[in-house]
Amino acid sequence: MEKIGKNGKPLRHLMTPLDMSVEELEELFDLAEKIKNDPDGYAHICDRKKLATCFYEPSTRTRLSFETAMLDLGGKVIGFSDASSSSASKGESVSDTIRVISCFADICAMRHPKEGAPMVAAGRSTIPVINAGDGGHQHPTQTLTDMLTIRSLKGSLDGFTIGLCGDLKFGRTVHSLVNAMLRYPANKYVFISPEELKIPSYLRAKLIEMKVDFKEVERLEDVLPSLDLLYMTRVQRERFFNEEDYVRLKDFYVLNKKKLELAPKDMLVLHPLPRVNEISVEVDDDPRAVYFKQVQYGVYVRQALIVTLLGLV
Amino acid sequence: MLNVGKIEEGFVLDHIPAGKGMSVFYHLGLDHMDCMVAIIKNARSGRLGRKDIIKVECDIDLLNLDVLAVIDHTITVNVVKDGEILEKRTLVLPKELKGVMHCKNPRCITSIEQELPHIFYLADPEKEIYRCKYCDEKNSEKM
Numbered sequence: 001m002e003k004i005g006k007n008g009k010p011l012r013h014l015m016t017p018l019d020m021s022v023e024e025l026e027e028l029f030d031l032a033e034k035i036k037n038d039p040d041g042y043a044h045i046c047d048r049k050k051l052a053t054c055f056y057e058p059s060t061r062t063r064l065s066f067e068t069a070m071l072d073l074g075g076k077v078i079g080f081s082d083a084s085s086s087s088a089s090k091g092e093s094v095s096d097t098i099r100v101i102s103c104f105a106d107i108c109a110m111r112h113p114k115e116g117a118p119m120v121a122a123g124r125s126t127i128p129v130i131n132a133g134d135g136g137h138q139h140p141t142q143t144l145t146d147m148l149t150i151r152s153l154k155g156s157l158d159g160f161t162i163g164l165c166g167d168l169k170f171g172r173t174v175h176s177l178v179n180a181m182l183r184y185p186a187n188k189y190v191f192i193s194p195e196e197l198k199i200p201s202y203l204r205a206k207l208i209e210m211k212v213d214f215k216e217v218e219r220l221e222d223v224l225p226s227l228d229l230l231y232m233t234r235v236q237r238e239r240f241f242n243e244e245d246y247v248r249l250k251d252f253y254v255l256n257k258k259k260l261e262l263a264p265k266d267m268l269v270l271h272p273l274p275r276v277n278e279i280s281v282e283v284d285d286d287p288r289a290v291y292f293k294q295v296q297y298g299v300y301v302r303q304a305l306i307v308t309l310l311g312l313v
Numbered sequence: 314m315l316n317v318g319k320i321e322e323g324f325v326l327d328h329i330p331a332g333k334g335m336s337v338f339y340h341l342g343l344d345h346m347d348c349m350v351a352i353i354k355n356a357r358s359g360r361l362g363r364k365d366i367i368k369v370e371c372d373i374d375l376l377n378l379d380v381l382a383v384i385d386h387t388i389t390v391n392v393v394k395d396g397e398i399l400e401k402r403t404l405v406l407p408k409e410l411k412g413v414m415h416c417k418n419p420r421c422i423t424s425i426e427q428e429l430p431h432i433f434y435l436a437d438p439e440k441e442i443y444r445c446k447y448c449d450e451k452n453s454e455k456m
């Protein structure tokens with residue numbers, strides 16, 4: 001049964017990128033493009049609306065992206081940025097907190113260190129809840145950001161050879177992006193990682209079952225010429241079993257100017273940020289490096305999401 | 314051989330794998346019922362070698378049998394009326410289980426919010442895999 005929100009419209013939340021159908025995603029991305037091309041046309045669409053950013057752990061970039069999105073739509077922002085400044089420090093449950101927040105705000109973006117916390121909130125809420133990251137579980141607006149960036153700069157989401165490089169075992173952004181992109185059947189995947197940090201077996205099993213074209217390699221240079229997209233992630237020292245392997249392999253997963261020469265002229269380099277040293281600063285000025293543009297697309301996609309979930313289109 | 318008489322009204326759970334009778338007893342909440350219950354352990358069975366059997370004298374619809382298929386789908390359910398088997402029910406894995414399994418993932422919201430119901434969904438009917446509704450972690454609890 002469809003729930004009705006406090007604004008009298010059907011209540012919808014976003015917990016994972018898969019909550020939206022391919023058609024709904026197309027509409028969302030089209031709307032994000034419209035907002036990008038006509039910011040003034042959307043500058044008052046959220047007048048008198050409030051976004052609550054409920055962040056039980058700090059994530060300044062994600063929070064500022066949500067807040068910028070709402071402010072650019074004419075709305076206002078309330079919230080907290082870590083658990084100690086919220087009533088959670090007094091032991092209030094997520095279910096109770098969201099009922100209170102529902103009385104104040106029109107939409108909520110929730111970040112929580114525990115997996116599933118935003119889903120608990122959604123179950124009790126009368127306003128739309130957006131999962132802004134729940135532990136290592138889901139971070140759907142990052143995936144939507146990645147997808148909008150690809151769609152805007154490449155013109156579509158299908159038919160690409162996508163390289164994913166770095167920590168593919170623990171990197172939730174990688175798993176989430178692959179799961180979302182699997183709905184576009186003509187994509188191929190190249191997973192570039194050290195042995196220890198290969199994709200989890202459930203994901204490999206799924207790719208095999210779906211007869212997806214993919215391969216797993218250890219060296220970035222070997223596959224760079226074949227890629228349309230390169231998604232970089234960080235390889236952390238503590239993920240390695242021994243120092244020897246770390247020293248041997250760490251440079252494999254650093255993108256520099258010399259390696260980028262091997263890549264096609266129209267390949268895009270994406271990164272969820274923050275970057276540490278896996279992409280050399282010398283790469284930043286290359287037109288293929290789009291990770292800072294990605295941040296801007298992150299604002300557009302969150303704007304489109306807020307407008308959509310509030311039922312304003 | 315030990316003999317437990319036929320029941321007139323109620324149901325018989327047969328072909329329970331030997332040793333799982335008590336698990337069925339507790340998971341069905343039979344310990345909270347005041348009707349007559351007979352648990353037969355290690356009965357001889359051609360098919361399984363040994364099996365457990367539970368006979369219950371109460372209306373079958375008072376109980377939620379969802380959990381039976383999860384414990385073992387070889388269990389058969391015979392509904393008895395006037396001393397005769399009225400109906401044999403087949404077990405299907407429920408799409409969702411509430412309050413039966415418990416999420417063991419220390420990163421799951423259920424680990425800090427005690428009052429939340431533990432809910433699992435059937436993620437893979439073929440492999441009989443249930444996952445936590447909140448964190449998607451596979452159930453690791455032996456039933």
Ligand SMILES: [Zn+2]
Pocket residue numbers: 116416417418421422423445446447448449450
């Ligand atoms: Zn869980």
